[in-house]
Amino acid sequence: xxxxxxxxxxxxxxxxxxxxxxxxxxxxxxxxxxxxxxxxxxxxxxxxxxxxxxxxxxxxxxxxxxxxxxxxxxxxxxxxxxxxxxxxxxxxxxxxxxxxxxxxxxxxxxxxxxxxxxxxxxxxxxxxxxxxxxxxxxxxx
Numbered sequence: 257x258x259x260x261x262x263x264x265x266x267x268x269x270x271x272x273x274x275x276x277x278x279x280x281x282x283x284x285x286x287x288x289x290x291x292x293x294x295x296x297x298x299x300x301x302x303x304x305x306x307x308x309x310x311x312x313x314x315x316x317x318x319x320x321x322x323x324x325x326x327x328x329x330x331x332x333x334x335x336x337x338x339x340x341x342x343x344x345x346x347x348x349x350x351x352x353x354x355x356x357x358x359x360x361x362x363x364x365x366x367x368x369x370x371x372x373x374x375x376x377x378x379x380x381x382x383x384x385x386x387x388x389x390x391x392x393x394x395x396x397x
Contacts, residue, residue: 262287265295268394272372273379279388281317282344285324285352288391289342292325292375295395296332298367302340304357317349317382321391324352325375336361372397 262283266273272295276287293299312327314320331337339358346353373396381392 261290263291263294265291268379270397271376271378271394272370272397273392273394275390275392277385277388277390281382281389282347284382284389284391285321285344285347285354286342288321288325288393289328289339292328292372292395293339295370295372295397296368297338297361298369301366302338302358304340305359306337306357308335308337308356308358309353310356311351311353313351315350318380319377320350320352321382321393322375322377322380324354325393325395328356329372329374331356332361338366370397 262278263274263276274288274291276284276291278284278287310327312323314323337358338361339356341357343355345355376394376396378394379392
C-alpha cells in the first residue's frame with residue numbers, strides 16, 4: 257500500500273475494489289475517483305484542458321460516493337471525457353459539487369488499462385478514522 261497515493265486497489269471476485277483515504281471527506285472522494293480512473297486509463301496521461309462541473313445528491317455519504325463515481329463514469333462513457341484532476345468545491349453528507357479537469361479521450365495518448373461498468377454498493381463503507389477518513393467501494397469491471 258502506497259500511503260502517498262491516497263488509494264489502493266484490492267481484488268474482489270470478478271470485480272475490483274478501491275480503498276481511499278485522506279485527511280478529510282473531500283480528499284477521500286477525490287482519491288476514490290483517482291483510484292477508479294487508474295482502473296480505466298493509464299494514470300498521468302490526461303491533461304487539464306477543459307473544466308466540467310459535477311453536482312450529485314444522495315441520501316447519505318455512502319450512496320453519495322457511489323453516485324459521484326457513477327457520474328464520472330457517465331462523463332467517460334457518454335461525453336468521452338478523461339479526467340486529470342478533481343477539485344471538491346462543496347461536500348456534505350448528501351450533496352457535492354466538484355470541478356473535474358481533463359480532456360476528450362484520445363486513444364493514442366490515453367492508453368486504456370481496463371473498463372469499469374459501475375460503482376456498486378457491495379462492501380461499501382465511508383467512515384472516520386483516527387487520522388482522517390477512509391472509504392471502500394467495489395466497482396463492476
